[in-house]
Amino acid sequence: MFDKIAKQNILNVGAYVPGKPIEDVKREYGLERVIKLASNENPIGVSPKAVEAMKKYIENLNLYPDGYAYKLREKLSKKLEVNMENLIFGDGTDEVIEMLFLAFVNIGDEVIYGWPSFVEYKRYAGIAGAVSKEIDLTDDYKFDLDEISKSVTEKTKMIFICNPNNPTGTIVKKEDVEKFIKTVRKDVLIIFDEAYFEYAKDDKNYPNSLDYQKMGYRNVITLRTFSKAYGMAGIRIGYGVADKEIIDILERVRLPFNVSVIAQAGAEGAIDDDKHIDDSIRINEAGKKYLYKEFERLGIKFVKTYSNFIYFEMKNAKKIFEEMMKKGVIVRQMGNNNIRVSIGLPDENEQFIKILEGVMKK
Ligand SMILES: Cc1ncc(COP(=O)(O)O)c(C=O)c1O
The missing domain is CATH 3.90.1150.10 (Aspartate Aminotransferase, domain 1)
Known part of the structure; x- marks a missing residue:
């Protein structure tokens, strides 16, 4: 009923x-x-430094967390060499993906991503009533950037590039990404899901999408997480890096106090542990x-x-x-x-x- x-x-x-x-x-x-x-x-x-940092807060949980995550924000912005106002934190990267859909996607808008890839793009598109355009991976299991570029229409709102891609583990290369982003309209959000960034970062062909933001591509968004290489999947914290105007829009749909005291402390500790x-x-x-x-x-x-x-x-x-x-x-x-x-x-x-x-x- x-x-x-x-x-x-x-x-x-x-x-x-x-x-x-x-x-x-x-x-x-x-x-x-x-x-x-x-x-x-x-x-x-989990990093021992993260554990130590979290333990310090275990007896102070009667207070709400800092909704702005100031200390963590300050630390992470230094590490990534971005401004504090370019960051947003989520209850896992999953929540930042949800915020993107809540804030930007209307019923009937198109969302494009390669397939197979992370199932949450599909689920959130469905929840938002968006049209999912799933572009088959290439024969060597990579995101097909040419086909993705061709499939953009007037209705396209967002493109997800999962890099490395879950489940195939493949990456799209720097030179291909550089060509690709030039072909995409400036009002289409290109979201690089870099949940597995740390494992790929040292490969010379791997494009760090923050570089494109720093080059002035205001429609590029980077998603990262503390769940994978940082070993904190059970704590739930991830983040997005984007243009200030995009972050201000996302802030309107973010739940108050979405990242717990413990998660913020753990992430602060983990950042110190190279x-x-x-x-x-x-x-x-x-x-x-x-x-x-x-x-x-x-x-x-x-x-x-x-x-x-x-x-x-x-x-x-x-x-x-x-x-x-x-x-x-x-x-x-x-x-x-x-x-x-x-x-x-x-x-x-x-x-x-x-x-x-x-x-x-x-
Ligand atoms: C590609 C990708 N993006 C995002 C996530 C979600 O990560 P989080 O634990 O930060 O929500 C995962 C988790 O498996 C993933 O594989």
Whole structure:
């Protein structure tokens, strides 16, 4: 009955389906040890400096957080070399994506992104009643910037470029992005989702989208998060960097006190810990090398990644995913023929390969 009074476009939007929690899988299959390699979390955990910073605030939670996140804002603006007024914080990057839709997208507007990519672009477009234009990835699993550029119309409001792309781990290159942004109207927002920035940043071909903002492209927006390389997915904090006029518009739809005291403190502590980021990247690189070698040994076709997860081909992906879960390894099924696995600690990667190999032989 209530579906009659619900916003009609929402009825076509599926709820977000997260990877299964470890405790659920343990209970369901009576397992003692379960490894979760399904949500691209950082296997080494939170930075000790972040933990220390958060502990300091644990007894002061009777007070609302600073809605403007002044201290964090000051620190991050120095690190990124942007003005404080160019930042907005969210309850995860997810919330900044939501704010963008709330503030800019009317029913019938077009939103363009590559596909497959991060499912939230699709979901929020559906919630907003926008028209999603999903542009197939290229044969080598990259965002097809030429096709995206061609598909822009009068109605286009936003373009999402997920870089590195989740789930394929691929990047669009600097030279291609430079050509692309020149082709896009100045009143179309080009949103670079750089949730996995830290893993890709040192590659010479990787475009840091903040550079385009600094060059004067006022329609470029950068999204980053503390959930991935910073290891703080459970705390929920991400941010956007954009032109002041865009930030002022987003501020109108931001929930008051959207980022908790603990999240702000944790992010402040984490920013000071370059070693934690370096360690995370080093462990990820080692895991990547190991998994590439093992995939080759098993004759599995995989996509080279610039991130902390690997996308690979697997016939009967659903069955393989389910069988692996029963044996205590949670991965992410992507359609009928692909699986995405997050890169874990060495013993987790070994266990993943052992279970995958066993399940493939069945
Ligand atoms: C591409 C991409 N963007 C954004 C997010 C959301 O990150 P957050 O935890 O900051 O909301 C994710 C999380 O998986 C992601 O993969």
